[in-house]
Amino acid sequence: MSSLGDALAPSFAVLLVSRFIQGFAGSLMTPTARLIMLERTPSNQLLRMANYLVWPALIAPAIAPIIGGFFVKYLTWQWIFLINVPIGLLAILIGIKLVEKDSKKSKDKFDFLGFLEIAISSGFILIGAEIATYGRHFWPVAGLLVLLGLLMILVVGYHLSHVAEPLFDIKALKVSSFRIYQTGGTFLWLSVGALPYLLTVYLQTVFHWSALVAGYYVIFVFIGNIGIKPFTNVIIRSIKYKASLLIALFTVAISTAALAMIRPTTFGVIIAGLAFISGCGRSLALTCYNAVTFSEIPIEERNSANTLSSVLQTMAQGLGVSLITVVVSALSSFFPENQSYEIGFVFLGILMLYPIIEVAIQPKNFGSSAL
Template identity: 30%
Template structure:
């Protein structure tokens, strides 16, 4: 037997999935510190490179819903190994790009691999583990991956400062090769017959709406504004969104069941919670840029500071469940949301004259608030959801979370550009980043009304349910 009483096979597959999650999380956090150096290589503006971040996140959001269907149709081993191969090959492509267009396309392909890699990996873990051991197994997959966000920023800064930013992506190659070999040794090629067809029309409409929205944000903040393109993208985004809602309400087997929005807690998390997530996920993008462009720090020094955010995230994890049990979801989300907004406002006051200990304290506190808010939101999302809607709710929430992240990064870049235009057109002053953090704090406050509208005991009656706590485990990564 392996640790925790798990069978050797269950433990080995859990470690395999943990490796895939580690690689994806490392790739997602390591890139932020290298953006200024990448902008120099691509001969473009620092903020323009954000398209490489948003395109990856958008690909994750769009393709996540199809991962379960792919696993059932073609087998878990084929899909999981293919996803790892795509992610690894796309990493090589990212590391060899010479233009921003090439890099954006490479990141989209990388996002395609990532969208199937982790969801299918978790599906493998659940299928290979007895029900009474699922929580323990998921913990084994999550905890090693928590190291990646702490390791990513300083590692990315060190590589960028002393070597070349391209090695940040080539680092995935040996990890991917090891994961591929282990996959063919450990994973059975299981297939399952689906009783309902996949909703391809809903998939296309939802994906088109997401793509159009992100591209609209990107082009609407570039100078000079191409109004015909911006208007066309806006019309396409709205029409696709309305068409998707109309289709999902009428089809027998929709991509997402919209009746889940009748559940008050799920509705609050997917609507008002989106404001929280946009604010939370844009922070790791803004901080390294502010420290390098605004403070004049090296990539390594900037990455070393950002570690404090993820250290706070990790430090809060053991306290999350006790605090939720003691004070309830509604109270925790309101108080923590307000306090986290204040911390983001404090980020808007940071300057090169601020003592390093004060900067580290602010970043650590932001990490504490980030972790608590994300875990509380994700747990509450599943707390009152009926069992027959868990799968659809999980897919919808995962897609919404990635889309919120992409919108948040795009919004942060938009604010920086707009403030830069207001003055001299160059992104080289602290005022652009300070303005962005003021907006981030306001986003946090915008999410509070939907939580205030919940009943005081919302979700608390099932706070200990395994499905809810399972979501909490995963959300902290």
């Protein structure tokens, strides 16, 4: 309904309200779907299920540019939202048909204060990041909001660790297989959210290609996501999680940074190939992370751990576009426009160094319980 409201909005204010409702509803869907899977899947089956879990998050940012470009070029912008209506109705029918009714009722009190604290802290960070994209004049205000959000996280941590019935239990962070997804995995999600956007804007702004043509190349990220899927389980079972993650993260880092070298005269197959390789690396890395992250968390504690993971993942995805926009904007003060974008690709590649180091120091049998 919110997507329909977006398409039919008579004013910008109504559009903003509809988008807010759409974001609120969307934020409930991903953790709920993952929780249904986690509560019914033993640790040794998480690898198989992770393949299905990763697809939606990878597919959407990859195919959105080409679909959006098609709608803008041949139809109207309203179709960007109208396309969600039949998809939403289909999802409702599938949910009614396949999802079992939950007869259990929780007796725990809802931690409203914890919810409010998290909403404020994440709101400060995301709003600050968005304001920072408007230009250097807004950076002091944006920096202050982000700083307040980060300080608020300390308040959230103290509250969750001391209240009797917290919104979610943070003790799952003591488990290394869970913790590395919340730290190094967050860096990966920043890149996952930023790369399709950066490549699309780069091809349009610097190469002066149409949105539709740019979308054709970005969709190869999605093709890479899908193309590697039949082999992910074989790769992981053959060389285990640690080696698989290192290969995947190195692949993402190198292929992303290599996009800085493309030019309007570069053969299209090279641009498509780099996007494809990046998609393969992203897909393999996220499959590994999703399979491992809950493998050592008891089933009865996965609800709480899933909430924590979803909050961090959602923030990382939202920050990805804002972060790379600010980076490119800052670089444009010192470099020509094309070089600013090129350094932006290198920056996204460098982001992978932290998760690479984090995985490298893990024991050789890391994630063995999920095989």
